[in-house]
Structure formats: C-alpha cells, structure tokens
Amino acid sequence: MPDQPKNTELLYEPYLQTAPLSSMSALSPLDRLTRLYDIMRSLNSITQLVNLLNQIVASAVQMVEAHGGFLMLVDPDGGSLKCEVTSGRVAAGLKGAVLNMDERTVPGWVALRGEPYCENDVPHNPFFAAQTKASGDPAVLRLMCVPLKVQDRITGVVQVLDKLQGGDFNVDDLKLLEAMADTAAIAVENVRLFEQERTKSELLTKANKELLANYQGTLQALTGLLDARDTATRGHSNRVVALTMRLARSMDLTDPQRLRALQMGALLHDVGKVGVEDSILRKPGPLDGDEWKQMRSHPELGYRLLKDIEFLKDALPVVRYHHERFNGTGYPYGLEGKQIPLEARIFAVADAFDAIISERPYKKARTYEQAAAAIVADNGKDFDPNVVKAFLRVPKEDWLQILDEVKETALI
Numbered sequence: 001m002p003d004q005p006k007n008t009e010l011l012y013e014p015y016l017q018t019a020p021l022s023s024m025s026a027l028s029p030l031d032r033l034t035r036l037y038d039i040m041r042s043l044n045s046i047t048q049l050v051n052l053l054n055q056i057v058a059s060a061v062q063m064v065e066a067h068g069g070f071l072m073l074v075d076p077d078g079g080s081l082k083c084e085v086t087s088g089r090v091a092a093g094l095k096g097a098v099l100n101m102d103e104r105t106v107p108g109w110v111a112l113r114g115e116p117y118c119e120n121d122v123p124h125n126p127f128f129a130a131q132t133k134a135s136g137d138p139a140v141l142r143l144m145c146v147p148l149k150v151q152d153r154i155t156g157v158v159q160v161l162d163k164l165q166g167g168d169f170n171v172d173d174l175k176l177l178e179a180m181a182d183t184a185a186i187a188v189e190n191v192r193l194f195e196q197e198r199t200k201s202e203l204l205t206k207a208n209k210e211l212l213a214n215y216q217g218t219l220q221a222l223t224g225l226l227d228a229r230d231t232a233t234r235g236h237s238n239r240v241v242a243l244t245m246r247l248a249r250s251m252d253l254t255d256p257q258r259l260r261a262l263q264m265g266a267l268l269h270d271v272g273k274v275g276v277e278d279s280i281l282r283k284p285g286p287l288d289g290d291e292w293k294q295m296r297s298h299p300e301l302g303y304r305l306l307k308d309i310e311f312l313k314d315a316l317p318v319v320r321y322h323h324e325r326f327n328g329t330g331y332p333y334g335l336e337g338k339q340i341p342l343e344a345r346i347f348a349v350a351d352a353f354d355a356i357i358s359e360r361p362y363k364k365a366r367t368y369e370q371a372a373a374a375i376v377a378d379n380g381k382d383f384d385p386n387v388v389k390a391f392l393r394v395p396k397e398d399w400l401q402i403l404d405e406v407k408e409t410a411l412i
Contacts, residue, residue, distance in 0.1 A: 039063065039180055043187040052191050053085040056184045060158050061087045063180060064144070064173045069160035070094050072107050073148075073188075081107050081157065090140065090161050106145050107157045113155050116146040116178055120168040146167045146178050148185035157187055236275060241266045242402045243350040250390040251346060257314070264341045266316025269347065272302025272319070296331050299323055317341035322348060325382045337384075345384040349375060349391050352382070357403070368396050 039059045047344040053071055061069045068088020072081040083097040101111045110117050120142045122128045128140075145159040158181050163169065244266040245259065253259060273281060276298055280291045287295060303320040307311050321335060321344035328336030356374055359365035366374075372392065379388045 024042060039183070043184055046187070046191065049188070049191045050085075052187060054087075056158065056180075056188075056366075057085045057087045059158055060177060060180060063176055064160055064169065065164045066160040067162040067164060068092075069158065071156060071158050072097075072099070072111075073156040074101070074111060075289075076156060081111055084156075088161070091159075096313070106143065107159060110145045110147050110157045110159075111154050114147050114149060114152075116174055118169055118174055120145045142169055144174055144177055146174070146181045147312070148181050149190065150185050150189050155188060158184070191409070237267055237270065239358070239403060239406045240269070240347070240351055240354045242406050243354055243399070244347050246394060246402055247346055247350050247391055250394050251387065253346075256341075261314030262318065262346065264312060264320075265315035265343060266347055266350070268306065268312070268315060269304065269322045269351070270298065270302070270316055271305060272298030272300065274305070275301045296323070297373050300332050317343050318347045320344075322351060324348075327381045330382075340384075342384075345387050346390075349383050349387045352378075353391070353399070368399060370394075 015055070042055060042059070043052065046055055053073075057071045060066070060071075066088075068090040068355050070083050070086040070088065070091045072083045073080055079101060081099045081101060083094045083099075086092055086095045099105050099108050102108045103112065105117075106117055119125055119128070121141050122142060140161050142163060143161050145157055147154050148156040148158065158177065160169075160177065241263060245263060248259060248262055253262070267270060276294055280287065280294055283291070299320050300323060303316055306316060306319060318341075320331075321340055324330035324333065324335045324340045324344060325348075326337060326340070328334050352375060353371050356366050356371040357368065375383060375388060375391060379385050
C-alpha cells in the first residue's frame with residue numbers, strides 16, 4: 001500500500017458515493033453460477049491455510065476478471081492487518097505489509113467498519129491522489145475491497161485491482177466478491193481450527209453449520225437472480241420451497257439429510273434455465289417447437305451444472321426429474337411411477353399447486369379449491385396418488401398461510 005499522506009483528515013468516507021455502480025456484467029449468468037460453485041467446492045476441500053489463502057485470492061481475481069489482488073488477515077490482537085497473499089504484478093509489492101485498522105487505508109477502513117468499498121475513479125479521488133504523490137507509485141485506476149466476516153467478527157479483507165479489459169467494477173462484481181468472501185471467511189476459520197488442533201468439537205460443528213448456511217444463502221441469492229430473468233414466475237422459487245417442505249411433512253419424511261436435499265433441490269429446480277434464451281423465458285405467447293425443445297432442456301442442463309458439487313448431489317433428483325409425469329408422459333426421459341424419485345414426485349405436486357394458484361402475465365390466479373380440483377383431476381396421470389393424498393391431508397389454511405408468509409418475507 002502506498003505511504004499515507006501527512007494530512008490524516010483525508011479519509012475515505014466522503015468519496016464512497018462518487019458515482020453509481022453499473023448493474024451490467026460481461027459474464028453470463030451461467031458463467032457466474034459456475035465460477036461461484038467451483039470456488040465454493042474448491043475452498044471447502046483445502047485443509048492447509050497457505051493453500052487456501054492463495055486459492056481465495058486467485059479465485060477473487062479470476063471471478064471479477066481483475067489484474068491482481070491481495071488478502072490481509074487481522075492479527076490475533078485485532079489491531080492491525082497483515083498482507084498474507086498477493087496475486088498479479090500490480091499487488092506483488094504488498095506481500096508482508098502491515099496496516100492499522102483505521103480509516104487511513106482502504107483495507108483498514110473496510111476491516112474497521114465491516115463494509116465493502118468500491119472506487120472506479122482512483123486518480124480523481126483526492127485521498128488516493130495524495131497517496132500517489134507522496135509515494136511515487138503508479139496509480140491504480142479501480143479497486144474493490146470486501147471484508148472477510150464470520151458472524152459479526154472481521155477476520156480479514158480481500159481487495160482486487162483494475163479490470164483486465166478496462167471498464168468499471170459494477171454491482172454484480174461487488175455482489176460476487178462479497179458472496180465469495182463470506183464463504184472464504186468460514187473456510188479460513190475451519191482450516192485454522194484444524195491446523196491449531198483445537199479439541200472443542202462444538203466450535204468446528206458450528207463453523208460447518210455456518211458454512212452450509214452460507215452456501216444456502218448464496219444459492220438463494222442466485223436463484224433470486226434467475227427468478228428476475230423470468231418475470232412471469234418471479235418469487236416462484238421461494239414459494240415452491242416452502243410448499244414442498246410442508247408436503248414432505250405430510251408424507252412423513254423426517255430424515256434431516258433427506259429433507260435438506262429436498263429443500264435444495266426445490267430451490268435449484270430451475271437452475272438450468274440459465275441456458276435458456278431470454279427471448280424464450282420472457283415470451284408472452286405460446287412457444288413454438290424449437291423454443292419448447294430449448295425450454296425442455298433445462299432439467300438436464302441444471303443436472304450437468306450441479307452434478308460435480310458434492311454437497312448438492314442428493315438434490316439432483318429434483319433438478320433432473322421434476323418434469324417427469326407419473327404416467328410416463330413427462331420429460332426429459334419419460335420415466336413413470338416409482339422410476340421417478342420420490343423427492344421429484346413430491347416436488348411436482350407443490351410446483352403445480354404454486355403454478356395454478358399464482359398470477360402470471362398470461363393468466364389469473366385461481367383459488368385453492370380450483371387448484372386442489374386440478375391436482376385431483378391429474379391424480380395418477382401427472383401425479384403420484386400417494387402424494388396427492390398427502391397434499392389433501394394438509395388443511396387449506398396451512399397452504400394459504402405459507403403463501404402469505406413467503407410473500408411477507410420477500411417484501412422485507
């Protein structure tokens with residue numbers, strides 16, 4: 001980091017809102033999902049701290065297509081930051097640098113406040129200009145810095161510098177970097193626990209639970225991005241997760257691992273739609289033959305996208321088979337009866353209920369009674385009779401309460 005100017009009154013806060021961030025991104029939704037999933041998987045598999053830190057920085061730089069970057073960790077006393085890892089020539093000279101956790105540097109400001117920082121016009125920011133003049137170092141044009149945070153405790157920061165192809169860092173870049181940093185912080189915590197050979201197993205269990213919760217939160221956010229592409233079904237993913245879990249209870253499914261897999265499968269069931277063109281997803285009228293062919297490819301595309309992610313392997317049956325029908329008329333494989341995994345058969349009823357009872361641009365919402373009648377009419381055709389019975393065992397008030405609660409949560 002360049003030497004600090006003597007005028008310590010030049011702080012970062014006045015320049016945080018110099019220009020709005022763009023929401024456009026050069027990466028496709030599929031690229032962004034793939035990169036995040038790869039990073040989540042790789043970070044969770046590394047057990048040596050130095051290797052993990054190098055992977056975090058390399059992943060951050062690659063993910064936002066930056067020239068370089070670095071990672072700093074908070075020292076045990078909590079008063080300073082030490083640069084542990086750098087990537088790229090632009091950051092090479094920072095290895096081993098120690099900075100105070102105060103408002104005189106970007107890493108110090110981010111670590112002190114626990115908030116991200118982005119600057120796309122470093123040369124015209126008075127504070128950075130003062131730094132450059134004092135140090136004689138070439139100016140970085142753009143930067144982003146985000147905290148590594150475990151619960152409310154700051155453990156370090158990750159900073160990336162300048163775009164490979166020029167241009168500004170944008171909102172999507174910042175969100176991706178924050179999502180990766182949340183996962184990275186917990187992964188670092190786990191590795192530290194292993195390397196220090198701590199015997200308090202409850203701490204490790206808690207860290208693992210937090211890591212899983214972070215995975216789920218990241219996937220929830222990404223699913224929201226997918227919902228935003230398809231305006232006709234916005235909010236569908238959150239609703240259908242809640243409906244599926246209630247139906248699973250009515251089916252007397254109690255195994256926690258199986259329920260978690262069903263929950264993740266319901267959340268990610270339409271992830272393959274990242275490969276479907278916007279013109280098809282948003283088409284207001286009926287699809288033609290070629291368009292239907294592309295739309296019907298999304299279960300298999302979703303499966304291929306997720307199949308190498310270990311913690312999602314049990315969720316794959318819902319993703320791959322949620323459009324199969326009990327009488328064998330579904331897609332993509334025409335499975336019938338118990339050839340279709342139970343989780344997919346449960347999801348199919350919840351998915352249909354949400355589709356019938358929700359308003360879409362091309363149809364009005366129908367009542368619970370109409371939705372229930374439609375499901376009963378397809379009993380043994382589209383749907384497993386046992387699942388239909390379980391659906392009917394759930395009181396109408398339960399279904400309506402779930403829909404109201406999901407709607408309220410979405411508005412918060």
